[in-house]
Amino acid sequence: MNLKRTVPNILITGTPGVGKSTISRKLAERAKFTWREISKLAEEHNCLDEYDPEYQCSILNEEKLLDIMEGMMIKGGNIVDYHGCDFFPERWFDGVFVIRTNNTTLYDRLSARGYTGKKMENNIQCEIFATLLEEAQSSYKPEIIVELTNDNEEQLHKNIDTIVQWIERWKEENI
Numbered sequence: 001m002n003l004k005r006t007v008p009n010i011l012i013t014g015t016p017g018v019g020k021s022t023i024s025r026k027l028a029e030r031a032k033f034t035w036r037e038i039s040k041l042a043e044e045h046n047c048l049d050e051y052d053p054e055y056q057c058s059i060l061n062e063e064k065l066l067d068i069m070e071g072m073m074i075k076g077g078n079i080v081d082y083h084g085c086d087f088f089p090e091r092w093f094d095g096v097f098v099i100r101t102n103n104t105t106l107y108d109r110l111s112a113r114g115y116t117g118k119k120m121e122n123n124i125q126c127e128i129f130a131t132l133l134e135e136a137q138s139s140y141k142p143e144i145i146v147e148l149t150n151d152n153e154e155q156l157h158k159n160i161d162t163i164v165q166w167i168e169r170w171k172e173e174n175i
């Protein structure tokens, strides 16, 4: 059976605070795609295991979450938003957008969110070392990865336009 998608699936990834949710929400409205917010899906479907005191967050039951999402991803038109990307099946995604933010801006955004201490430090380091970009590069083909800087409102609008245009181009090339 040929299950070729007629609209792409998109992954929006990056360090917490870079603007994944903001971009995903706006993009879902513009492109009429479905926003699959992993943290919300995990909560709704009981995919969160015990609390990790070091990282100050609940541990995601990845296997369970992937089983739940499998059916959602078949038709395309999904925007998946998560601060990790290596555990998803590669075949799910046609485009992987890695969102980046400069460290000072990220620090301010995470402070406003109440992050302090080790949690703040880990996230800033994650951005400094481009951890998510590297993770994307080791998990997906280079031609489907796009890195976008998201420091201010102007860039936010530009990024949405860039992804909308990318979707249109994908459709022209794949239908």
Ligand SMILES: Nc1ncnc2c1ncn2[C@@H]1O[C@H](COP(=O)(O)OP(=O)(O)O)[C@@H](O)[C@H]1O
Binding pocket: 014, 015, 016, 017, 018, 019, 020, 021, 022, 023, 109, 150, 151, 152, 153, 154, 155, 156
């Ligand atoms: N391009 C941008 N310019 C200014 N503020 C932004 C921009 N993108 C996101 N923000 C703000 O930064 C904070 C973190 O954004 P959010 O989308 O929640 O990040 P993430 O989903 O990656 O954790 C929010 O307060 C959001 O309003």
